[in-house]
Amino acid sequence: MSGNLVGEEPALTTDPVDIWHRVHPISPLVRGWVAVAAIVFVLGRNSLEELFYATDNGIGVKGPDLAELRVLFAVTGVAVLVFSIAFFLQWRFTRYQVTDEHVHINSGVIFRQQRRARIDRVQAIDVVQPLLARAFGLAELKFEVADGGKSALKLSFLKLREAKRLRAAILARAAGVHVDPDAPTEVQEAPEVHALALPPARIFAAAIFSGTSVFALLVIAGAAVAWIWTGEWAVMVAAVPFFIGIFASYWQSVTTDFNFRIAVSPDGVRLHYGMLETRSQTIPPGRVQAVDISQGPMWRPLGWYKVRVNVAGYGSDSSDNGTRTVLLPVGTLDEVMTVLGLVFPNPGVENPFEVFTAGLKGPADAHGFVHSPRQARWIDPLTWRRSAYRATDTALLCRHGLVFRRLQVVPHERTQSLALRQGPIMKALGLANFELHSTVGPIHPLVRHMSTANALALFDQQAFRAATARRLHRKEKWLSQDEPPAPPAPDAPATPSPEPAAAAHQPLKENHHGD
Known part of the structure; x- marks a missing residue:
């Protein structure tokens, strides 16, 4: 890795203790666009509703109030500016470092957080690409350690190539492959061999033949019985939120499992899947x-x-x-x-x-x-x-x-x-x-x-x-070379090993x- 915070992408080598790196400069936009869009949607919807009013003949439309529009644009602009500054500061104060033994991530503006994970305790690594991140060629690196299910360590966002190389470096060190800091060498991503892939038709069929369909049939039957009993179409309208939830469940199931592939590599088992948000998981051997x-x-x-x-x-x-x-x-x-x-x-x-x-x-x-x-x-x-x-x-x-x-x-x-x-x-x-x-x-x-x-x-x-x-x-380090045991000291007494069953x-x- 380079000693510069932002720059070219040289070979991945061990970081000295005084070298730190930042995530990609465009990360605040990728992380904060949802919050900004939500603010614009809420304020814009309220203003749009005020343009309409009820009359005896239907719905009337009134002209926009320029004063209200100015206030709306001012509030929206201030909210966008505040969120932009917050996400920029979050990016500015987030740094990471990868050494032979640990991954360090420092973050936080007011409340500082310093996290460190032992590389030999890494259980799995994911490379995640949300939809907007894919448009910019970025990815989030997310890796889990044996910490009993606590929150994972994340680096959001890196160039996709950098995320893959960083994953390769972490897995290489977790496997026991030595990286000489005095002899920089490119850490290539381990090749993978295709194992199996699921056809899209089966993904759709699995979503249909699921508990979601059973729930959908129950909702339809209940709404039909209620409509026959009461004779009111409002009963069917009341079931609309249930159908929206059912559709969302189908959509999530299909988009998540779409293009599901499994491959194997020296790094472990790799899973690739996702339609809008793609994910590449790597589970090292024996994890x-x-x-x-x-x-x-x-x-x-x-x-x-x-x-x-x-x-x-x-x-x-x-x-x-x-x-x-x-x-x-x-x-x-x-x-x-x-x-x-x-x-x-x-x-x-x-x-x-x-x-x-x-x-x-x-x-x-x-x-x-x-x-x-x-x-x-x-x-x-x-x-x-x-x-x-x-x-x-x-x-x-x-x-x-x-x-x-x-x-x-x-x-x-x-x-x-x-x-x-x-x-x-x-x-x-x-x-x-x-x-x-x-x-x-x-x-x-x-x-x-x-x-x-x-x-x-x-x-x-x-x-x-x-x-x-x-x-x-x-x-645990599956690619490391076994070191011969050190011979006992000449005057050291031999220590008997305990009985295997009793020990x-x-x-x-x-x-x-x-x-």
């Missing part, structure tokens, strides 16, 4: 904490599934309507298996397609799945045979649901903690729920209504598997509790 494959009743005849993920730093993903945690918005069974192969290269079984298919729609006890015992039918008469689990060498599979089928996959090394829950009725029936805690996100792995004996056995076995997998798990089994066992 996916859990996967959820779901299928609703309307998609079952079509054989479609939805895949969501837990990624440390994304949290509940409420700020982006949950789109960032979607790994595959609508896909066939083969496409689901392709996506699983990208995030879980080693499924831990010799026949992964058959095992995962059995988890989604197979018989209750097929391919080693252990389902709930018969006494569970007293509290879960419809789905007790669908509640099951299966442990592979690398992950735990949790299955439940009859109307809405779900299969949850959690790698052993990503297990955060375990819990057993048992209420008085379940205790009387000899049942217990097994919970596997992941990071904050839309997925909450759970095995319902297990026999107490199976629950206790699974608790102990999963605690051991998780502890063992964490010791054997790949390094890591006990901490997880402390999480065992009942309600």
Whole structure:
């Protein structure tokens, strides 16, 4: 990076501690145009309404009051000026710096904010282009760290080329690739290989065959019944806001998932999607904490599934309507298996397609799945045979649901903690729920209504598997070269290593509790 705040785009190198950079000078316009447009719309609408008045013959129009127009233009001009100054100062006092170990972002005018994120804790990076930013060739760089779902770090806005190069530099350093500050070299974006793309027709069909359509049918039926009952057309007019909301839901679903593509690169899994606002997500290797494959009743005849993920730093993903945690918005069974192969290269079984298919729609006890015992039918008469689990060498599979089928996959090394829950009725029936805690996100792995004996056995076995997998798990810097261990000092006594099972089994066992 250059030492100048604004200038040409040289090679991306490590920043010294005294070198800082600013975002693009046009960023205030891209960020503030919505606020300015809202002010103009509100003031203009009020003035426009004053030009009309009701008469016995309809609506009359009166001429504009020049004094009122002057006041309107003055107020609008002052508001635009104030917002422009505010966004300019926000740009002026926003600086960023990328070193070998951290990303620093300083912002704020009155209340100063200094944020720092460790590069090796970066969980995912997005390059986002809103509609106006695309017109100027700008993009927002947004990256998440393992901070339990707090707000992400953002750089708004950079030239698209600069945002991609900065993403490449951060991912290269997170991967352990050394950047020599004394030998500037261009950090090229890692090449990607296309994995799959969703056709537009399926995106439209998925929006139609969704819960939004069910709600729309209910609104139409309710409005029709009310109109027949009352005979008043005003009932249909009252349903207009509902139809506007339904249309907005369809529009958001289609524009968000439009042109959805998945690719793989040394940096990780890349997702590209969006019609008006385009987004390019990069999830580095090993950052996916859990996967959820779901299928609703309307998609079952079509054989479609939805895949969501837990990624440390994304949290509940409420700020982006949950789109960032979607790994595959609508896909066939083969496409689901392709996506699983990208995030879980080693499924831990010799026949992964058959095992995962059995988890989604197979018989209750097929391919080693252990389902709930018969006494569970007293509290879960419809789905007790669908509640099951299966442990592979690398992950735990949790299955439940009859109307809405779900299969949850959690790698052993990503297990955060375990819990057993048992209420008085379940205790009387000899049942217990097994919970596997992941990071904050839309997925909450759970095995319902297990026999107490199976629950206790699974608790102990999963605690051991998780502890063992964490010791054997790949390094966080996935492209770094392993350094040979330092030889012990000649006079240093040898330290015996703890027993593997006892060393890591006990901490997880402390999480065992009942309600």
